[in-house]
Amino acid sequence: MIVRIFKSGTSNGEAPVNYLLSMKDHTGQPREVAPEVLEGHPATTIAVINGIQRKHRYVSGVLAFRDKEEPTRQQMHEVVDSFKKTVAPGLLDRQFNSLFVLHREKGNVEIHFVVPMIEFATGRGKRLNIHPPGERNLALYEAFTQVTNHRMGYGQVSPDPMRAAISVTDRKLPGSKGKRRSAHLLQQEIVQAVQAGHANNRNELVQWLDDALGVTVTRQGQDYLSVKMPGATKAMRLKGPLFEADTDYRSLAPPKSGKPGTVMLTVPEYQKALASLDTLVGERRAFNIKMYLSPRTFPRTQGAGSASAATLKPADFTRATTKEKTMPIKKTPHTERIVEDAMTTAKQADGEQVKKPVIASMEQATQRMKAMRDTGTTVTSPVPSTAMDTIHSIQAAIGALQQSINAAVADMANAKTPDEAKKAQQQLAALMEQMARLEQQLQEAKVRQINEAPSKKLKW
Known part of the structure; x- marks a missing residue:
């Protein structure tokens, strides 16, 4: 596996995203396999990029696997997650946008990515660059490649010694x-x-x-x-x-095997690469925390008297990182509650008044639980599958959220005052958090749908 960064990054959002989703490759030839979105939402990425007013708007590249490197779907997601934690350490997924699309070119696996150059943590739309210039950045990508290949049992990338x-x-x-x-x-x-x-x-x-x-x-x-x-x-x-x-x-001289890229790291070499990666990631994490998550200090205004300078904490813009770590998305107990929260957030973003659901009485709750228990233990007839209904409800919530996300991005781009921009970015962060929850639940619902066998009776 190798990481390549492309030189583009100044166009509108449609250019890179449409290319990743196109049925034609860079030469104009038809693709053998249709691209597949692994993570992210193309429409959101386009909207975020188009909302950036700076010249350089995004970073794009590819995680390319070589011949005979055939990662499983789970390994692909693990590599994507590890890559994000390496290039944007200290930031949560909802604090920046990213899109990962799977290509299978001539039998090889390629995971293309686009990361808009903006962060949502501060509420100020600061510039976020996952590929800044400098030797330390190049060393970070090299160490990530070495460690990832070693962990996956792949040969190291051996540059051609005869290359000019x-x-x-x-x-x-x-x-x-x-x-x-x-x-x-x-x-x-x-x-x-x-x-x-x-x-x-x-x-x-x-x-x-x-x-x-x-x-x-x-x-x-x-x-x-x-x-x-x-x-x-x-x-x-x-x-x-x-x-x-x-x-x-x-x-x-070329290696005896005649196949470049088949050399494996020794244990000391792997430990050295791992230590280098930890150091470089630590440096970038410290930078991100200082740049995006540290309290903002405002100069003293006239008439403030002896009052100290005001500070704005990261919690004013987003939830604390520690809370996110102690409450992972996958541990949310009820899909229905997540869908309900997502729809509530979407309606609030659209300015609708949302009523809280009425809590049933204890007697009603007991009767409902008894009915569910009786239904779940009946073996005289197959238990109807509800996975598809769940999938449909989640997809409907995702559609509603996507419209609200697009509106929030547009509000952020058209904001005329810092307060308006801050409000729009806070709303966007909340919507993206709900979207992440829904994506997790959608994947779990699809797995349940595959595993369900309604024609079989329960065995006791």
Whole structure:
């Protein structure tokens, strides 16, 4: 498994989401298998992205599994959950939006994702970037990949030691496609020269490039070579093991198995990768807590006298994190109550007046429980399945919530004052929390529907 981050992120929300759900791939060819939403709601993600007024609106990428890596559905969800906890530690799911879509390209599993660059924890719509620039971020993704592959029993990602990669600066300059093409052709020639013994180290490579190909080396760094191709006006910088000063080319031979990416971590290597991941995640968690969850201090206003500066606690915008941890969604006892709460939240978001249900008397409750017990223990006739009714009621609640979520996102985007934006984001956070509960209950109801066998009598 490897993680790739795409360079897009400035378009409207329809562009990335429609691509993920399209029946055509990036080349315009029909997909063999229809995309499947693993987690999230496409309409919500589109609305959230379109509500962001900044230039950079979202981060997109893919968790790509290689040949013969066939994760189960449960493992896919575990990887997605682990990925979110790694790139956005300290934040709950309802404090940011994300969409994960499953693709099966040519038999391989690919989980594409889109994460809008906005958080809901503070109520101020701060920028949230799960892929910030810097070496620490790259190290975080590398450690996550190593640890995940080791835990799933997959081989580590082994970069091609013979690869000729152009520098990041060259990739951003005009004409970068031509440079990549030239680097690829040059790589093929160099590999043949190394395998034939014409170049055993970088000094011999520099001489061979000039003599055999007419390629001029304009600069030599510790970990790169700058070369000018015949007829080119500017040089390009090449990086990789081939172009490092101290590389012994005999050590770049492919593994005996001939299959890259099959090397497993040793126990010490895994412990090192795990320690690195824990450290990097801890750093990002501390940043997120400081940025999004710490109390906000306001400057003293005129007439405040000796009053201290006002502070705004995260609890003013969302429930405390500790409460969420002690009350996991899956432990909610009654699906009906969850659906009722969700519909209540949706109606409140639409400005409707909601009446509380009337509590039955003790006698009525006792009679109802007795009837349910008698029905549940009757074996003379099959017990009718109610799983489908439950699924329908949950889906109806999800539909109502989705409309309210779209309205809340629109209110957030059109807010004219900070108070209006705060209110809209609070409402959006509450709606997304209810949506998460409903999704969990919907999955459980579907499992019950599959497992139910109404034609069989109960055995005692």
